[in-house]
Amino acid sequence: MARYTRIAGSIALITLKNPPVNALSAAVRQGITDSVGRALSDPEVEAVVLCGEDGKFCGGADIKEFARPMTGPGLVPMIDAIEAGEKPVVAAIEGVALGGGLELALACHYRIAHYKARLGLPEVTLGLIPAAGGTQRLPRLIGVPAALDLITTGRHVSAHEALKLGIVDRVTDRNTLELAVEFAKSVSGQPLAPRRLSTRQPSCPTDLDSFLEGAMLRVRQRARGAIAPVACVQAVRAAATLPFSQGMEQEKELMASLFTSAQARAMQYCFFSQRTVGRWSMPSGARWDNSKAQPIHKAAVIGLGTMGRGIAVSLVQAGIPVVAVEMETKQLEVAKHAVTSILEREAQKRGKEPKLGLIHFSIDLQDLREVDLVIEAVFEDMALKKQVFRELSSVCRPNAFLCTNTSSLDVNQLAAATRMPELVVGMHFFAPAHVMKLLEVVYGPRSSPVAVATAMQLGKRLGKVSVAVGNCHGFVGNRMLMPYMEQSVFLLEEGATPEQVDQALEEFGFPMGVFRVSDLSGLDVGWKVRKGLGLTGPGVAPGESARIRQGRRYCPLPDLLCKQGRLGQKTGKGWYLYDKPGGRVAKSDPWLHNFLEEYRSQHGLQAHPVSQQEVLERCLYSLINEGFRILEDGIAAGPEDIDTIYVFGYGWPPHRGGPMFHAGAVGLPTVLEKLEHYSQAHPDIPQLQPSSLLRRLVTAGSPPIHKWREVVKTVHSQL
């Protein structure tokens, strides 16, 4: 809907009304169309101001409508009518002007923004392009390079950046609406032709072709296989080379090819999943809307290795005072220097002052007496962590929340080392913690709803996408990663090379294949975990076969590389070869290929050609199968939680929705059939045996993903 009022005598005020973000639903488009018509035909109206109710201009087209047949007036004719009108229209932008919301503002003749407003064309993140003239008007307003950047990344800009770029005419810290009304009066009667963006020529770089080719190359590299960024570049090329009306035609055609695409469906599913995970629930019935978070005025981080430093930076950047603790002065000094430089660098990027005064470095645990929450980030060692938790429990206030940044250890055991186990939760950050968006909030059987609510709320404050998950080895993300990684090394035993496996995964859309990731993070990380699990090292029973552990197939290849000192990039060699320790460019390594051949012959293994399809099916379906087990076990509340974790923490390509969405897109019967096939071929790999939830879903007729929770509920109710 839109409300029409007359103010200040001659100004028509049109207010978009569609909470919470004034999305351009059919009713809103109808309201705007009617109100603009009324304003243009009323002789007493000299100018129009367009604004959004409740301090939000407009969040764009109504994404929920995309899945339904379109009704109501089209966005493009509505926007065109505003620009073509003979009375000046001023957009008063508060809150957000995103997507169709910004396109609406671009059709207005003037734009005034509150200094806290954010603007952008994020359609690419929904698998679309800004197809209400955004790809054609923005380049005509701010030039091709700047427009291309905003359109292909979908990034939001602040009002101040928008002013610098020339997107808005004024930025104010006053009442935006009042200023817009004054402004509208002041421009009434002035010629409108120069203000109509459709009539302007875009400013282009002199070497337009090579500029656009470079841009195309970059978007293809950034999101392999994603079609929307490519369409964005094509649409901007049309703006740069064609008259406006032809550019609009091209924009429409490109949008039509994306609108019903599987990629757009996947990315819009990601958008809504991200919001769904905020409405978390625990098996106990505790939920986001019945559990109250406690305020965190001061926090602490213990252990200032890579993770601890990133967590401390995140807290400071969110404006939370932090006590950062190391055990010894020398380590503390090194960490202090590192944290300070990150804070300075990040602040410089944002054009702000670093909030160095918010962080206090200490080696004294007594400094934790006043904090509301501690995040322990010491070495991943249960005995050490238990010791830290015992000390925290005696030093901190009795109601302080104690969180562990572990990637797989049992949160419950740590809770048991404290006096108040209900205040203990896991906060699994991802490296680098001040950059990565994902946070797994891990609740143990004794974690209180308040502790979970507080950690979830804190995650939000830190700008993270927080997902509440149950306690098990590896939680959700790393637990699913294990069968995926195992398949990848089994494939090497069977004849594949790291290059083949990585290529298949990268063509699927992962930024890096499993072996490149392993080289980057260090092979010793997994080695340590496997030692802890008794799969390698002194814990292995004497006489146990090298390729069998705990009755199942085991591949010792990663352990053998570690024993040879091939730990990945940091040692200059791992699955690939690097020009020096710390080198980044992976080269195929003939030594590794020989080593694989020798290994196979030593173990009597026959190499066979491994197809790209087999790589994808074995790696991805075993990961997905574990996802179904996680749902069955109640470790994740729904498939959206798993998919959000994978998209934000594990490089799963958003245009494929997430592993569980992908299973639905491929077809659950197909996934089941393939798993059955591979588990028959490899009976010694239990992870390939289809989970009972997958079987149930198929038996239930493979319902759409939003109905899976109902099937999971019936499984739980029968347990």
Ligand SMILES: CC(C)(COP(=O)(O)OP(=O)(O)OC[C@H]1O[C@@H](n2cnc3c(N)ncnc32)[C@H](O)[C@@H]1OP(=O)(O)O)[C@@H](O)C(=O)NCCC(=O)NCCSC(=O)C[C@@H](O)CCCCCCCCCCCCC(=O)O
């Ligand atoms: C706006 C935000 C930044 C606010 O963030 P905040 O954290 O405050 O709040 P939430 O994110 O939690 O959101 C609250 C609530 O609101 C819902 N919501 C938000 N935005 C929208 C929206 N745009 N539509 C619907 N609902 C929205 C959100 O889901 C929450 O509700 P929930 O119940 O889920 O908790 C933030 O929300 C945000 O970033 N929003 C998205 C902004 C965005 O991406 N905007 C762009 C939208 S797409 C668009 O605008 C497209 C236009 O360019 C062009 C449209 C042209 C259409 C032409 C169609 C031609 C098709 C031709 C094809 C023919 C094919 C054929 O049939 O042959």
